[in-house]
Amino acid sequence: MACALALAQGCGREQTLDVGEFAPYVERFEEASRVNGTPLEVTDLVIRFGEMQTRTERGACEIADNATPVIMLREDTWALMDEAEREELLFHEMGHCVLRRTHKSELNGKGLPGSIMNPYLIRGHIYQKNQSYYLRELFAGSAPEELIYGF
Numbered sequence: 100m101a102c103a104l105a106l107a108q109g110c111g112r113e114q115t116l117d118v119g120e121f122a123p124y125v126e127r128f129e130e131a132s133r134v135n136g137t138p139l140e141v142t143d144l145v146i147r148f149g150e151m152q153t154r155t156e157r158g159a160c161e162i163a164d165n166a167t168p169v170i171m172l173r174e175d176t177w178a179l180m181d182e183a184e185r186e187e188l189l190f191h192e193m194g195h196c197v198l199r200r201t202h203k204s205e206l207n208g209k210g211l212p213g214s215i216m217n218p219y220l221i222r223g224h225i226y227q228k229n230q231s232y233y234l235r236e237l238f239a240g241s242a243p244e245e246l247i248y249g250f
């Protein structure tokens with residue numbers, strides 16, 4: 100009965116939130132969702148270190164039917180990343196696991212990746228300079244060109 104009121108993703112099973120030391124990134128993700136006009140609360144997500152399928156992968160989102168989405172991060176590369184790249188990586192994976200977005204490869208008018216959902220990690224300093232653009236794009240699916248600052 101309660102299922103009729105629940106979102107499909109959470110219907111019929113317990114939701115799990117187990118993000119350990121990555122909780123501050125989840126809080127920043129929620130804050131960014133509010134700032135960009137689409138407030139959301141992350142209630143069903145696991146984030147942990149784990150084995151990647153390829154050597155170049157730094158993180159992955161696994162979504163299985165009727166299970167809590169899992170973000171896995173590669174521990175040795177995580178240790179070498181700066182804060183901007185860590186946020187970018189986790190926001191990309193939450194883009195998959197929470198927002199259910201797929202990859203978007205297009206460049207924007209400045210020749211930069213048009214989305215944090217592009218398949219490759221954007222360099223930390225570029226992400227940082229264009230953070231408001233990338234966050235607006237992440238939550239709205241589009242962002243005005245005037246927010247692009249370039250290199």
Ligand SMILES: [Zn+2]
Pocket residue numbers: 191195202217218
């Ligand atoms: Zn991805």
